[in-house]
Amino acid sequence: MRSPTLLVRLSGLILLAGLVSSCRSIPAPSARPAGIPPPVIRFILSFDDGPSITKPYNPTLAIMNQLATNDVQPGAKALFFVQTEHPRGGGTPEGREVMRTLAAEGHLLGIHSVSPRGHVDHRKVPPEELEARLKSAQTLLRDITGSDPVFVRPPFGAKNAITQTLYQKLGLHMLMADIRARDGLIYGYKASLFRRVHIRNALIEIWHNAWQSPQPATPLTVILNFHDVNPYTARHMTEYLHILVDEARRVGFTIPDKPFFEGPQALKEAGLCRCIPLQTSSVTSVAIAHSPLDPLCHAP
């Protein structure tokens, strides 16, 4: 009779083999149409669920510091979707200080959750309450940053006609991501296994979509989603930047001198061209073409 320990090890190996096979890189992209240069790609880095108020190691600030000093593009700026009233984050004086620091460093702040109950689906908040809380969040971020927030990324990406109409009424634009780093807290495990192959596969999908679009945007603006409250993400931020640029180059994209954004204004303008129009039914989209329905998108 086999020992229980051996059986546990065997089942672990089988599980690992399954994970590896399901995470294998999909085939490399086919050659692009003749005579068309490879598309230029640039990245909007976005972070959800912060700010962190953990001490002494603060993941949000650790990410901010790596964006400032990394060797891929020092001084890169990002978009942080914050939980403005979270009792262990943005709702505390410490959390608001972290948000102030991010804004002072030139990063953009957007709205994620607005409830003191934390990460609450906006569809499950009564509309009158949601409107009041969104307005409070706008006031808070205006006080912190000196300008009105323009982006909202609702928890879980959940939306319906009521929440979308409300965002529009308040001048908020819903911005989701093309590539999710899968670094949310899943089953209490914070590491992101197979992150390189996952990002590569997502970039290959974007490559294929770009050729199918009748009017592919140039440069392609691809939105990444991380979670700045995750210490694993924070400890590997510079590595993630390398993975993004390396894998995009391997897939065939042209990498500009500055693949990330240098300032909040350029970040805002690029983001506005990728917002989800009111009538769209899909929540996450890898359609890279600019959104013609957004009047604030000034891209060609």
Ligand SMILES: [Zn+2]
């Ligand atoms: Zn979230």
